[in-house]
Amino acid sequence: MSKRIAIVEDEAAIRENYADVLRSQGYQVQTYVDRESATQAFSLRLPHLVILDIGLEEEYEGGFILCQWLRTLSTTLPIIFLTARDNDFDTVSGLRIGADDYLTKDISLPHLSARISALFRRQDAMKEPQQEDHLISVGSMTIDSQRMTVQWTSENNESHTIDLTITEFWMVFALAKHPGHVKNRTQLMQDSNIYVDDSTITSHIKRIRKKFIKVAPLFDCIETVYGMGYRWNDDTTAANSPKAL
Amino acid sequence: MSKRIAIVEDEAAIRENYADVLRSQGYQVQTYVDRESATQAFSLRLPHLVILDIGLEEEYEGGFILCQWLRTLSTTLPIIFLTARDNDFDTVSGLRIGADDYLTKDISLPHLSARISALFRRQDAMKEPQQEDHLISVGSMTIDSQRMTVQWTSENNESHTIDLTITEFWMVFALAKHPGHVKNRTQLMQDSNIYVDDSTITSHIKRIRKKFIKVAPLFDCIETVYGMGYRWNDDTTAANSPKAL
DNA sequence: TGATATTGCCATAATGTTGCCACATTTGTT
DNA sequence: AACAAATGTGGCAACATTATGGCAATATCA
Numbered sequence: 001m002s003k004r005i006a007i008v009e010d011e012a013a014i015r016e017n018y019a020d021v022l023r024s025q026g027y028q029v030q031t032y033v034d035r036e037s038a039t040q041a042f043s044l045r046l047p048h049l050v051i052l053d054i055g056l057e058e059e060y061e062g063g064f065i066l067c068q069w070l071r072t073l074s075t076t077l078p079i080i081f082l083t084a085r086d087n088d089f090d091t092v093s094g095l096r097i098g099a100d101d102y103l104t105k106d107i108s109l110p111h112l113s114a115r116i117s118a119l120f121r122r123q124d125a126m127k128e129p130q131q132e133d134h135l136i137s138v139g140s141m142t143i144d145s146q147r148m149t150v151q152w153t154s155e156n157n158e159s160h161t162i163d164l165t166i167t168e169f170w171m172v173f174a175l176a177k178h179p180g181h182v183k184n185r186t187q188l189m190q191d192s193n194i195y196v197d198d199s200t201i202t203s204h205i206k207r208i209r210k211k212f213i214k215v216a217p218l219f220d221c222i223e224t225v226y227g228m229g230y231r232w233n234d235d236t237t238a239a240n241s242p243k244a245l
Numbered sequence: 246m247s248k249r250i251a252i253v254e255d256e257a258a259i260r261e262n263y264a265d266v267l268r269s270q271g272y273q274v275q276t277y278v279d280r281e282s283a284t285q286a287f288s289l290r291l292p293h294l295v296i297l298d299i300g301l302e303e304e305y306e307g308g309f310i311l312c313q314w315l316r317t318l319s320t321t322l323p324i325i326f327l328t329a330r331d332n333d334f335d336t337v338s339g340l341r342i343g344a345d346d347y348l349t350k351d352i353s354l355p356h357l358s359a360r361i362s363a364l365f366r367r368q369d370a371m372k373e374p375q376q377e378d379h380l381i382s383v384g385s386m387t388i389d390s391q392r393m394t395v396q397w398t399s400e401n402n403e404s405h406t407i408d409l410t411i412t413e414f415w416m417v418f419a420l421a422k423h424p425g426h427v428k429n430r431t432q433l434m435q436d437s438n439i440y441v442d443d444s445t446i447t448s449h450i451k452r453i454r455k456k457f458i459k460v461a462p463l464f465d466c467i468e469t470v471y472g473m474g475y476r477w478n479d480d481t482t483a484a485n486s487p488k489a490l
Numbered sequence: 491t492g493a494t495a496t497t498g499c500c501a502t503a504a505t506g507t508t509g510c511c512a513c514a515t516t517t518g519t520t
Numbered sequence: 521a522a523c524a525a526a527t528g529t530g531g532c533a534a535c536a537t538t539a540t541g542g543c544a545a546t547a548t549c550a
Binding site for chain 1: 527528529530
Binding site for chain 3: 165166167168194196197199200203204207226227
């Protein structure tokens with residue numbers, strides 16, 4: 001699932017040099033010699049980043065044309081010009097046309113690679129800015145109500161997805177929404193939109209615990225409060241809890 | 246509503262020069278001399294873009310520190326380093342720290358201004374949903390919403406056209422637009438502009454899957470979420486881990 | 491117009507989920 | 521310690537949802 005980078009450059013030596021370096025950084029790199037082959041490939045599938053030379057063989061401004069055409073396809077695709085020409089006029093034109101960066105070929109490879117990862121960093125950061133609403137984090141657990149998924153991050157920082165059914169999901173949701181608060185069986189039923197026998201709630205809790213323990217053997221966030229119901233104990237809550245029985 | 250740009254720079258001449266130029270471009274510009282005053286102002290309200298000098302009076306690396314601090318406040322705020330130092334080491338460090346661009350002070354003003362507007366253009370483009378984009382790539386799939394075509398690129402890098410009907414196309418589009426998000430049957434109906442029996446949605450999914458599997462036998466991007474609906478599982482989405490808050 | 495493609499829906503099979511029971515275990519009380 | 525109440529566990533049947541193949545109705549196109 002690494003990012004795909006496309007390089008459009010007519011000079012073979014430069015092209016392969018950059019391609020090799022980027023491949024060694026873990027990117028998937030495809031190279032194109034002229035505008036035509038690039039156009040053809042891009043209309044089938046867009047890469048995650050395009051690096052363009054301006055002059056392409058006969059086409060003195062082939063890169064510019066390609067950039068403009070790409071921008072009609074996607075307004076968000078990152079485009080970098082990488083060219084021998086070093087003059088403000090070209091730079092400004094390139095940026096105006098919709099490039100995200102404009103670099104000259106005397107750039108060092110670490111520098112290029114740093115700019116690329118900065119561009120990707122920015123893109124990833126922008127991807128989900130307003131996602132906060134659907135995300136609820138409690139201790140090691142993250143609930144996403146849009147994806148309807150629950151993720152558990154273990155101590156070694158690996159994150160596992162807990163595969164819950166709808167009823168189980170709503171029950172975890174109800175418990176985790178107010179960590180430390182005891183919910184009795186009636187409340188849990190209401191929150192999960194079911195009306196059933198008390199024993200059924202017990203069964204659900206049983207299955208939920210089992211699913212969590214499967215990926216986190218030490219899981220004990222669902223505490224049973226004898227005679228009252230259940231309570232979600234996140235790691236921090238447990239530490240701050242004054243009474244231990 | 247014009248964008249607010251903050252400049253943090255200790256040399257008065259340079260500071261005012263840039264500020265004037267940017268103001269003439271229609272931006273609201275605030276200037277700060279040292280890290281302390283900038284920190285104070287940013288705590289109250291973040292600008293839309295920050296331009297930083299690295300060396301601030303006594304603080305040789307004040308800009309770096311400020312950048313790191315800003316990144317803890319916002320991962321998306323555009324930050325540009327503008328400095329006299331011209332060496333790769335600083336550039337790469339700056340970009341690593343989370344800057345979006347790193348420019349030297351000998352840059353021409355039109356060039357600077359072009360870079361700023363390119364940065365804003367990118368930000369604005371990412372804010373809007375991909376509605377505008379004709380081409381959307383999700384994992385191995387590329388959707389052309391104008392030509393209403395879907396391409397699938399297999400592992401051996403061959404690309405196949407998936408021949409979908411209009412209804413099927415809208416359904417794939419609706420699912421792939423938010424990879425990982427669960428869509429129930431009602432939502433799918435709305436997105437596909439049809440109002441039919443639930444079972445009909447099941448049938449459509451069946452036919453869509455069949456068509457994908459015909460060219461990609463291992464296709465399993467459409468996951469059924471029992472009792473909730475369907476979800477498009479992009480290869481990259483699965484690896485998405487929850488972020489720390 | 492006929493030929494073809496698309497669509498909605500049904501019957502049936504396959505699968506996933508839920509509710510609850512019997513029994514074991516724990517907890518709180520006398 | 522003895523007891524009653526509450527909870528944990530495994531399992532299973534009932535139920536709900538989805539998958540599949542097929543067919544008729546409708547739409548589309550040559």
